[in-house]
Amino acid sequence: MNVSDLTIKKTRELLDKKEVSVVELVQAHLDHIKKKNPDIFAYLEVYDDALEQARIADKRIAMGETSPLLGIPIAMKDNILRKGFTVTAGSKILEGYRATYNATVVNRLSEAGAVFLGRTNCDEFAMGSSTENSAWGRTKNPHDTKRVPGGSSGGSAASVAMDGAVAALGSDTGGSIRQPAAFCGVVGLKPTYGSVSRNGLIAMGSSLDVIGPFAKSVSDAESMFDVIKGHDVLDSTTIPEHMRTERKAKTHLTVGVPRAFVEQGLDPEVAKNFEATLKKLSDQGHALVDIDLPTIGYSLAAYYVIMPAEASTNLARFDGVRYGLYKSGKDRIDDYKQTRGAGFGPEVRRRILLGTYVLSAGYYDAYYGKAVQAQRKISDEFNRAFQSVDAIATPTTPTPAFAFDEKSDPLSMYLADIFTVPANIAGIPAISVPSGEVVRDDSKLPLGIQFMAPKLGESILFTLGRSVTGE
Amino acid sequence: MIEKRDIHKLADLALLFVTDAEVEKLQKEIEPVLDYVSELQKFAGKEEMPKEGVVHTIMRDDGEPHESGMYTEGLLGELPQREGEYMKVKKIL
Numbered sequence: 001m002n003v004s005d006l007t008i009k010k011t012r013e014l015l016d017k018k019e020v021s022v023v024e025l026v027q028a029h030l031d032h033i034k035k036k037n038p039d040i041f042a043y044l045e046v047y048d049d050a051l052e053q054a055r056i057a058d059k060r061i062a063m064g065e066t067s068p069l070l071g072i073p074i075a076m077k078d079n080i081l082r083k084g085f086t087v088t089a090g091s092k093i094l095e096g097y098r099a100t101y102n103a104t105v106v107n108r109l110s111e112a113g114a115v116f117l118g119r120t121n122c123d124e125f126a127m128g129s130s131t132e133n134s135a136w137g138r139t140k141n142p143h144d145t146k147r148v149p150g151g152s153s154g155g156s157a158a159s160v161a162m163d164g165a166v167a168a169l170g171s172d173t174g175g176s177i178r179q180p181a182a183f184c185g186v187v188g189l190k191p192t193y194g195s196v197s198r199n200g201l202i203a204m205g206s207s208l209d210v211i212g213p214f215a216k217s218v219s220d221a222e223s224m225f226d227v228i229k230g231h232d233v234l235d236s237t238t239i240p241e242h243m244r245t246e247r248k249a250k251t252h253l254t255v256g257v258p259r260a261f262v263e264q265g266l267d268p269e270v271a272k273n274f275e276a277t278l279k280k281l282s283d284q285g286h287a288l289v290d291i292d293l294p295t296i297g298y299s300l301a302a303y304y305v306i307m308p309a310e311a312s313t314n315l316a317r318f319d320g321v322r323y324g325l326y327k328s329g330k331d332r333i334d335d336y337k338q339t340r341g342a343g344f345g346p347e348v349r350r351r352i353l354l355g356t357y358v359l360s361a362g363y364y365d366a367y368y369g370k371a372v373q374a375q376r377k378i379s380d381e382f383n384r385a386f387q388s389v390d391a392i393a394t395p396t397t398p399t400p401a402f403a404f405d406e407k408s409d410p411l412s413m414y415l416a417d418i419f420t421v422p423a424n425i426a427g428i429p430a431i432s433v434p435s436g437e438v439v440r441d442d443s444k445l446p447l448g449i450q451f452m453a454p455k456l457g458e459s460i461l462f463t464l465g466r467s468v469t470g471e
Numbered sequence: 472m473i474e475k476r477d478i479h480k481l482a483d484l485a486l487l488f489v490t491d492a493e494v495e496k497l498q499k500e501i502e503p504v505l506d507y508v509s510e511l512q513k514f515a516g517k518e519e520m521p522k523e524g525v526v527h528t529i530m531r532d533d534g535e536p537h538e539s540g541m542y543t544e545g546l547l548g549e550l551p552q553r554e555g556e557y558m559k560v561k562k563i564l
Contacts, residue, residue: 100549101542301510301511304508312485323551324549326551331561342488354501356485414504
């Protein structure tokens with residue numbers, strides 16, 4: 001069977017009409033992965049029980065069960081735990097580690113009948129915007145193999161873009177779902193902070209991290225989100241059900257455009273595509289207004305204080321005692337130093353040191369204190385803006401996918417996330433939807449538009465996303 | 472300005488082994504990032520500093536304990552070094 005352009009919706013129809021079995025569907029994906037993966041390297045591992053999971057899903061279908069994700073083959077980022085299977089967060093320090101429990105999202109998706117095909121490559125501990133920081137090798141962009149797929153969830157984005165999975169899971173701390181989704185031409189949703197459980201997600205920046213889906217259509221992303229969202233006693237930052245007053249989307253929405261913020265450093269063709277996409281929205285009856293978010297420009301600076309501070313704290317647990325790599329030193333403290341020195345790659349080391357710096361006694365107020373203050377002000381500014389607009393639009397990225405090694409200094413790589421970071425700082429949901437393409441060096445490269453909505457306003461994002469894709 | 476000895480000190484605090492050559496590289500890479508985030512100093516800081524962030528942790532009540540020992544072997548199985556039911560580390564005192 002042909003796996004190209006198979007959406008959840010289309011696959012559901014095929015399965016419900018018994019035109020294909022889950023085993024056939026999964027086998028077709030495994031064959032396709034075998035063909036494509038040596039070149040793209042989206043997957044680090046294909047699970048050896050994929051067909052076994054498929055047989056179970058077939059049985060459930062035979063028993064008359066039907067639900068949106070039953071039998072749907074999906075991929076998962078290498079920082080989400082599946083019991084008994086290797087998970088490394090793209091790092092040597094977790095080489096050979098096998099998860100001892102399932103992430104809550106894995107349990108929810110298994111109950112819904114989804115089939116896990118394998119785990120996908122990512123930047124080490126989700127730190128990066130190109131997947132070049134993985135200890136296991138580089139994932140290539142399926143649209144042009146000389147270019148990066150984006151990151152940090154680059155493997156998940158590429159797995160869907162190369163038709164190696166119908167949908168995938170990623171995690172987003174500063175743009176790690178939306179930026180690779182834009183670069184690979186798929187839909188990527190960063191849900192509201194606390195709407196999806198992070199139990200079983202290897203932590204980076206705990207006040208920013210959220211798990212979300214990649215999909216081939218906006219409605220597919222919604223189907224995935226509907227299954228993974230919800231309160232979880234094992235993640236105390238998830239929003240309790242009684243506090244989840246979801247905002248329902250109207251048919252015609254008001255979209256704010258923060259002009260001054262959007263216009264900095266934007267590629268001219270990205271700017272043109274952004275304007276054309278906005279026009280498409282207004283043609284469909286949505287209203288566009290220019291808005292001013294004066295503090296939003298501080299988001300990236302605040303992010304590069306808060307995130308390393310939290311990451312350096314979270315990564316303190318990797319010391320060669322409880323899991324993963326162990327290197328022997330001259331004494332116990334030296335064991336830790338040698339293990340961490342050998343196990344962590346360059347970007348992780350930079351962020352650990354940066355985090356240690358901004359948290360040290362003499363600098364705490366000047367960096368961390370200021371960053372938290374900026375975070376509050378940015379959140380307040382978004383809240384005020386959402387009193388007059390339903391959503392805010394920006395391009396997802398300032399440029400299309402860049403070439404390997406193009407961004408060799410860390411700061412230029414960090415600036416690739418300029419438009420995606422504010423949503424994490426404010427904890428609001430955001431989506432990247434394919435909005436067209438540009439031609440560079442004879443390759444057609446996808447572009448994305450990003451919408452941000454108030455907390456729990458995912459339905460607004462889906463409505464606007466569908467207006468762009470024409471679903 | 473971040474000095475080489477600062478990098479050494481930070482690496483020591485973070486329990487991270489770094490070579491002298493790497494210290495030089497890290498200094499060059501971290502300096503521009505610190506410059507960039509120093510932009511925050513311009514941020515109007517007259518208002519009182521919040522004592523905590525926007526996010527608060529909510530602890531759940533203890534209850535419904537799992538069966539004693541049901542995770543023990545799984546967790547011990549991941550230890551790089553073990554001796555029976557213990558994790559093995561070098562001398563502490």
